[in-house]
Amino acid sequence: MRPSSSRGTDDVTPVPSRLDHAPTRIVSSRTTLVQHLRDIWTYRELLRGLVRKELQVKYKNSVVGVGWSMVNPAMTLAVFYFVFQIVLKNGIPYFAIYLMCGLLVWNLFSTALPSATGAVVGNAAIVKKVAFPREILALASVGASLQFFFYQVVVMLLALVVFRFVPSFSYMPLLVPALLTLLMFTAALGVFLAAMNVYFRDIQHLLEVVMTAWFWATPIVYTYRNIADRLGAQAWVFRLNPITPIVLSFQRALYAKISPPSTTGSGPVAILPAHAGRLWYLAQLLGVMGGSVLLFLGAVAVFARVEGNFAEEL
């Protein structure tokens, strides 16, 4: 009795099922961590696309373009060099190189984290209308910062050549786990804060304050030994800062001077841990890496729990 039943679909020739081998997706309030991780992996192309977009958008219509991303770190470097080497006479030889090692790490961390924190809130328009693993947004911020990190590495290498500075080639391989650890830690914290920021919007502002303190709690401008030697047996407290082992690894591989003679002529300056071999650095990094992986899993789990409400909260 319904003339409409034959409408649209053709029920004379049955269409073979398209879904026989199709995967099933389940939407419910209980999503598992594994499912989430798998989703992130499936959307890895989106991560690439978003990183590319970030870079394209950031310097569109600007003449100097990517050059701008170098101006800021260069300025920081110049100011610190002037204040600490020339005014305060800290006596560290090749202070510019020393600074660059730490700033390389810090710049990646300090541009990625706030940007990741604001990623979900800042992309509200997409989050409300398209379904995809939202962790990708935070990860893309880290990815974009990584791009700038590599530009700065190029500048660093140029500086080494210009100053005829010889890094420690035997410690070079340490840079790989150091960078991976840095990325893991930044991503973990970024994903966690991105989710929290949806509910507590002032995390973004709080973070600015915390970042300043964090910078000075990391041996970038001053030396590790300066603090560690005073703490003595309690030096491990100083290394609780996850960024410290990463910065130390960079300094060990690229700057490579443990206690060089001071430029002011007052004996040697203690810079890097004295009796630390490659294994010591690796162990430090592995500790942070392990913690970061756990943090990342925890962050994704938290994300998975609260993600369902993002579209309403934004």
Place this chain on the structure above:
Amino acid sequence: MPVSSATVAVEVSEVSKRFRLYHEKYTSLKERFIHLGRIPHEDFWALRDIDMQIREGETVGLLGHNGSGKSTLLKCIAGILQPTTGTIKVRGRLAALLELGAGFQPELSGRDNIFLNASLLGLSRKEVERRFDAIVAFAELEQFIDNQVKYYSSGMYVRLGFAVAVHMDPDVLLVDEVLAVGDENFQRKCLDRVRQFQREGRTIVFVTHSPDLVRQICNWAAVLDQGDMVAVGPPGEAIRSFREHLLERQRFAEARELELQLQQTEPGQQERPEITGQESRRNLEVRITDVAFEYEGCEERPYLLPGQNLVVRVGYEAPTRVDDVVVGLGVYDLEGRFVFGASTDGSGVDAGPVEGRADITFTFDQVPLLDGTFLVSVGVHSQDQGTVYDWADQRHQFEVMNPGGYPGVVHAPFRVSRRDVRAGAEPAAAASHLGGGPAEKAR
């Protein structure tokens, strides 16, 4: 349900969705801390225990007025919102057209946006590259594809969004009222694409409040009202139930409004709120006392069926004798078009002279309307219309509802016949019944 296929493409089981409505939004740490755990809020159930099985290849409409929960359900199926309780299983690749061009970056070119948008929908770069030309051609943006999207017109924007979505080869397509955008040409193209999807056995779910669209392309429809699924069935039935709910709400709202008015005005002072056009000219020497609609079955259902008879009774009253009286009525659609009318003038029945009460009855043997709400104006005036005694401008209305499948404006009953000429000859007979007119699918 129609189309019998074993595979269930979308399975919604016992899905409920609760929204927390906060009277004030506390999004800062301090405020959260101060109001810790006791933020004043109301629970609002946007969906309550929805069960629904959509089989592969079906096209399903979700009908409902604004706030009925239909979009929430669609967002849950799409995975944008998570249901508070219950689960939804979706088989195969899903594309959701919730807002065309959501996620477009104005600073990027159309080309870059196609890649970005497609990856947002879950497509790999390779897959996009393969379809790139087809997407651009479908969006008709060949010349502009390398321009920044911020310079696109809204039509171009929408075309690009739709083009990307339909080219991602979805097994399940969710559409939220987006077919209503773009120029007519593009709308037709979208509809063609939807029909092509149907032929290819894809599953389509769309949200709409256009009954015509449901009739045109759906196998069945579900009606949502305040988060409950109140009806499921073939398009005609679902639309009827949708209308009934709409009418009920309307009546409820009207009753409340009246109540409010009664509270505000002193008894005896209940003047009509607004007086317009002809109404301002009335002198009330003759008054319309009542207007009533009668039709077969008006006791059970608040609407006419297409082609049904309709009796309109107009009661009027003159305290002192008035000679020159004509009673007339006009029927308008919701866009204000005059559809048809009737008058005592020239009918052979005189409405005047009148002193005291009288009734005029207009009998329409059949009202050839198909669907919709129609407004009725009733007037009592002199024959030359120089004097208007009383006038009720579109104050009365009746509903027509079409339980069958055909969209359109008027009820035009038809018969179909077929004649086979000769096997092997020009397939003229076959060609004519593929034509596409309404006769095409009749039994």
